Amino acid sequence: MSDTIFAKILRGEAPAEFVYRSEDIVAIRDIQPVAPVHLLIIPTLPIHDISEARTEHAELLGRMLLVGAELARQNGIEESGYRLNFNMGDDGGLMVPHLHLHLIGGRKLGPMG
Numbered sequence: 001m002s003d004t005i006f007a008k009i010l011r012g013e014a015p016a017e018f019v020y021r022s023e024d025i026v027a028i029r030d031i032q033p034v035a036p037v038h039l040l041i042i043p044t045l046p047i048h049d050i051s052e053a054r055t056e057h058a059e060l061l062g063r064m065l066l067v068g069a070e071l072a073r074q075n076g077i078e079e080s081g082y083r084l085n086f087n088m089g090d091d092g093g094l095m096v097p098h099l100h101l102h103l104i105g106g107r108k109l110g111p112m113g
Contacts, residue, residue: 006042006098024060025067027103036106037075037082041067047099050086068103077105085112 008014009028019039020027030038041064047053053061068084082105087093 004096004098006096006100007046010042010044020067020071022067025064027067027071030102035104035109037072037077037103039068039071039075039103041071041101041103043099045099048097049088049094049099051088053099064101068101071103072105075106081105081109083109083112 005014009016010026016028018026018028020041024044025041026044027039027041030040043060043064045057045060047057065084069078072078072082082103085102085104086099087095087102
């Protein structure tokens with residue numbers, strides 16, 4: 001596994017506030033939230049970004065989305081709305097080169113772009 005902050009968190013070498021854990025997915029609170037609810041859903045498999053995901057990762061990616069929907073319900077933002085997104089590359093705002101899904105909500109979000 002690479003030496004990103006997420007790898008360190010997954011190995012227990014860096015602190016994080018976990019809100020979900022399974023064998024292949026964890027979710028933590030973002031340390032620089034852009035909204036009242038800002039969670040990061042991270043696979044334990046070290047995939048660099050969504051462009052490196054392959055057909056064999058389809059089930060994992062699907063579970064990440066389902067975890068995002070469940071966490072939205074648990075955080076009371078299912079009805080008001082929320083955003084699930086993958087950042088890709090420098091222009092897309094990818095800051096940690098380890099695949100992760102952002103769950104953002106709890107306030108009115110503007111259009112993306």
